Amino acid sequence: MSQRCVLITGAASGIGLAACSRFLRAGWSVVATDYNEAAGLAQLPGWTALCQDGEQVHFLRVDVSVEADVAAAVAFAMERVGRLDCVINNAGIGGAFGPITDIEVDDWDTTFSVLVRGVFLGTKHGVRALKAQGRGGSIINTASIAGLAGGSGPQAYSAAKAAVINLTRATALELAPLRIRVNSVSPGVIRTPLSESGGHDVAAAMADLQPWPDAGEPDHIASVMEFLAGAGAAFMTGENIVVDGGLLAGGARLDDRIGGNPGARQLVGINRGSTGERHRARRLK
Ligand SMILES: NC(=O)c1ccc[n+]([C@@H]2O[C@H](COP(=O)([O-])OP(=O)(O)OC[C@H]3O[C@@H](n4cnc5c(N)ncnc54)[C@H](O)[C@@H]3O)[C@@H](O)[C@H]2O)c1
Structure with missing residues (x-):
């Protein structure tokens, strides 16, 4: 049987990109997927350089809000790699913003289709494969501290991430008898193109707010994902792990x-x- 296989969404940038590198270094087969095909293809040489053989990494263009795309990615893992052990539902966008009275319904729906439907579809099709193999597995969802309170993201983003946290809990209960663990990671502020897309100096702003002196980096999240995927987290399911440099520890x-x-x-x-x-x-x- 080949090495363990992880399917990662939103793999071409930021946290997903760091997760790809980490899992490849640890010897996993990685099916890296992203909406942005050019960005994903541009990462392939770097990923390949981390591999022990050329078949260890594959890139597929996948829109997580499209069921056929997600189903095809899972089928690819099963047919080409021959197994699936973990799905990391990580793809994300900042989504709709503005006063609640002015947000367009389509923009609201697009936000939820990526952040919530995307997690649902990755779970649905990933779990079908895990179930068929019959040896358990791990689903890891990228949530956010924005899902735990207001004030850390636009309304739609905040609501969608709260949904991800509770979808994680609900599916964890359902899938525990199958030994499929479902957990989420809630990053604080991590230096990625997404967090820096607002044009602010994020590092300077966080220097006052965040207790931990170092900036949040994508690998701070990827390392927790690697832990959640592995045997060290064998008894953990339904958990949301906050990784935020102590931001929420300060409460109000x-x-x-x-x-x-x-x-x-x-x-x-x-x-x-x-x-x-x-x-x-x-x-x-
Ligand atoms: N950066 C942060 O501070 C932070 C904090 C909390 C949560 N998050 C979450 O972490 C996850 C990763 O974000 P990031 O900061 O690495 O952002 P990023 O923009 O660097 O990477 C996100 C990736 O998702 C892809 N993507 C977007 N829509 C997609 C779709 N429909 N289908 C497939 N791929 C799609 C993008 O093309 C991009 O490559 C997101 O879910 C985000 O909400 C980030």
Whole structure:
């Protein structure tokens, strides 16, 4: 039997591209797919250079919102590589933006067709193949911290990513008896063409917001995907892993606004609340 095989969507750029490199280096066969055929073909020589043999990587033009495309990619993996072990539903766009009163229905639907229907189709057809093989497998969906709260992306994007997180949970329950694990990864801000497409200096903006001092890179996400695909995650399913340099750990960041963190003002001591006991504080030198 040939080496394990992963099908990756949105493979020609950013996080998907980093995932391709990582899985190839780890010896997996990779069926890399993307809507942008020119970008995918341009990556082939670099991918091939990471391979032990020329058959280890294939590129297919796939629109994840088109069922026939996704079904064909899964069929390709089964026929050409001879097996499928993991599907990474990663393709994405920024999607519709603007005031909720002005967003065009078609733009809303396009957003959901890539971000949610795409994950559904990758899961549907990937799981059909995994089921037929009968030895379990792994589905990994790229969600976002935008799916966990408002304020980190446009409305449609935020709603679609929330749907991805709960689709992950629902399918994890359904597929656990088949030993097919389904998990999502929710990146924070990662330096990719997508996050930089708004024309902002993302790294500068994050320097104030993100606790971890280094910028988020595509391989920070790809490494978690590799973990989720492997034996180390054998008992993990239905989980959404946030990989955001500590962004969400800060929650509402009230400390910064209402002085709830005296330590930031070099004070150390104890607040005894409403006990009637005195608070104690001393200033650090
Ligand atoms: N970069 C970030 O900060 C960030 C944060 C959270 C979540 N994400 C998510 O990570 C995933 C990857 O994003 P990225 O930042 O690497 O973006 P990217 O733009 O660098 O790569 C996305 C890839 O998806 C492809 N794609 C778009 N529509 C497609 C379709 N219909 N069918 C097939 N492929 C399609 C694009 O051609 C592109 O190659 C997305 O799901 C995105 O929402 C990114």
